[in-house]
Amino acid sequence: MDSKLIKEIIAKRVAKELNDGDVVNLGIGIPTLVANYIPEEVEVTLQSENGFLGLGPAPLPGEENQNLTNAGGKYVTINNGGAFFDSAMSFAIIRGGHVDATVLGALQVDQQGNLANWMIPGKLVPGMGGAMDLVTGAKRVIVAMEHTDKNGMPKILKNCNLPLTGKNVVDLIITEKALIEVTTEGLLLREIGPGTSVDEVVKSTEASLILDDNIKVF
């Protein structure tokens, strides 16, 4: 499947998880795309960890404001009714449970709801930025990622082997192939993506999956 299409499938399915009135933080990459698919009747307030609420779309060319970017450094706008604040308030909002959902990418997720997305020892050490606070503080942590890595290897594992971003933090995993809920009993496969099968999902997942009684196609 085309990478752009995969991303779109994931972002669309994530968007349906957001509820009217939610405060949401979207990570860089696929999570950012989610904003494009939020239904009109659902009003979501986007939080940007560099210090504001009411994150709006990219500005028109020529209307960029040097002092207004998202946490990825891209020019953005602020919606009517938004608010700016400092980094302490920004993370008080995040850590204090005032963000209803955070959507993040991942290198690995596992059966315990552990998440690894901030470093590959000896190779890539970008740093955790705000991710560790987001996964600790947000009411709901949604991982949005491709089901397998570039080499087709599973990213949903029995146990993460990369350094963790957070322990027992993930609530929901959404890939182009599956929607998986992290429960106290383990990973519950609730939905599968278009053009795949339960068998294929199970095969491309290292972790054990509990199959829901009524697995839907999203």
Add this chain to the structure above:
Amino acid sequence: MDSKLIKEIIAKRVAKELNDGDVVNLGIGIPTLVANYIPEEVEVTLQSENGFLGLGPAPLPGEENQNLTNAGGKYVTINNGGAFFDSAMSFAIIRGGHVDATVLGALQVDQQGNLANWMIPGKLVPGMGGAMDLVTGAKRVIVAMEHTDKNGMPKILKNCNLPLTGKNVVDLIITEKALIEVTTEGLLLREIGPGTSVDEVVKSTEASLILDDNIKVF
């Protein structure tokens, strides 16, 4: 001596301790009077723990602002260049060492620089308000009080017997009779007030006093 005159003597002497550029918090009572005696060439910024810097004089009659009072609940004004903030910032300023001097009243002070000014068990329990933070955080703690209590009993003791506001916190004690510095060796009598003698100061003080080589009259 007349009580009003006593207060004036104390407030005047305290005022001389303040330096140009200082951020100062003045407690209720005698400390509040200090503001009246700050020399014109000395610019002091007054902090009010209910949330602002740049505390100004009382407003003219009819110009009171319901939303602008000092920490004692009295109507005040704010000077040009002042700033309002919330209680967390107010005490970040106090606790964080950004106040150069705090002037407070006391029930008792002792040789160790201990201060008691917030309760008399079984009798008076007004609460500590911001006093415990002020004595802990201000760079310099100046006690401004009458030398003895209503019954003529010493307030400068070997050991406080009332519950403490702070331990080893007082730097300077100023009464109508004396200016006493709290040093690691003990209480150093550096100046005496007008119309008194070293003998009289020693007699009306329970704590041991170290006599400075050159005791001045203020």
Add this chain to the structure above:
Amino acid sequence: MTTMNKLMSIDEAMAKITDGMTIMIGGFLGVGTPEGLINKLVEHDVKNLTIIANDTAFVDKGIGKLVVNKQLSKLITSHIGTNPETGRQMNEGEIEVELVPQGTLAERIRAAGAGLGGILTPTGVGTLVQNNKELIKVENNEYLLELPLRADVALIKAKKADLKGNLLFAQSARNFNPLMATAANLVIVQAEEIVDIGEIDPDYVMLPGIFVDIIVGEA
């Protein structure tokens, strides 16, 4: 897009407060206290409240009215000296009073709102405030571990609110209001002026609207 309507009548809003709740109330000696909400609380006569507030103001002003009407069973505060009725009820054992240094009170409320497990403060070391608290040494300095303070409800006074709940406060009436709004499950704001979304400059918002659940006008 739906518009989350936060506007409510004062009666509807205060009907949400029931006996035994823990309530934070903004204000400093009554300045910045939502007087209209207090009056309604007195009228509804809910009882056994735990009140968290800087002080109990005066017998005829602010939180003092709740004390006089005997609606409190517990009080967490920094100062009660301006309201003799509070002292009387405390001395008679009618209410339990926990006295907290003002800066510690602010930090404990902020900690709850910010998701911190506690803060280490030098304030109160070597005093009665230290009783029953963990003393933690960091680099040879001693600190008290002070724990977060949360509430069921926060009653907040604002100068201006937009329909999203973004708030502006006036002068020294700000004090504990924005902090308390971060640390309660239900936040009710009484605003002197209510304006449309977009009328408050995002740079000057003093409390973001996501913290506010209900907005009422002046009584």
Add this chain to the structure above:
Amino acid sequence: MTTMNKLMSIDEAMAKITDGMTIMIGGFLGVGTPEGLINKLVEHDVKNLTIIANDTAFVDKGIGKLVVNKQLSKLITSHIGTNPETGRQMNEGEIEVELVPQGTLAERIRAAGAGLGGILTPTGVGTLVQNNKELIKVENNEYLLELPLRADVALIKAKKADLKGNLLFAQSARNFNPLMATAANLVIVQAEEIVDIGEIDPDYVMLPGIFVDIIVGEA
């Protein structure tokens, strides 16, 4: 009354920075970083700096320029992914890098400014961030004890400053700037606009002037 003059030329101001100092620098990927002060630091070529900042921006922007010019011996930050030179110097052992979660970084700086001995945060429990840190249990939840971060100097970017140092920040350029200004011994602000005392409404001041020591204009 005297007027404490905080105005200074950029050269005078930056002459106060010497080899080996610990410096906090405001900004988030360069937004809100005092670019003129950075350029002058590069020109003065002071070395062995410990830099505390959210990130190291890009090779040709903000703090990134200091990295490229090899002026750092240590870096305390939340993110280095946008500046490959930082990663290279770290991997080669040329600089020491302490990675701190962004919210923890903000609280550690705030704690220093607010005179707290530390804060308890759930962030990082069960991760590498926990290494060598005290784990404290409060009501069955686990927290890391995170300690205050102070600096010799803070370099701050403001949109507007009055002559007392009261500051306004623009949009998302606020970020770490006001926090860092509370936690350093010497605070140098570069302001886009400098106005007379009285021209900033006390209600809207974002950082009180008492925290600011030196004000410089745009380079």
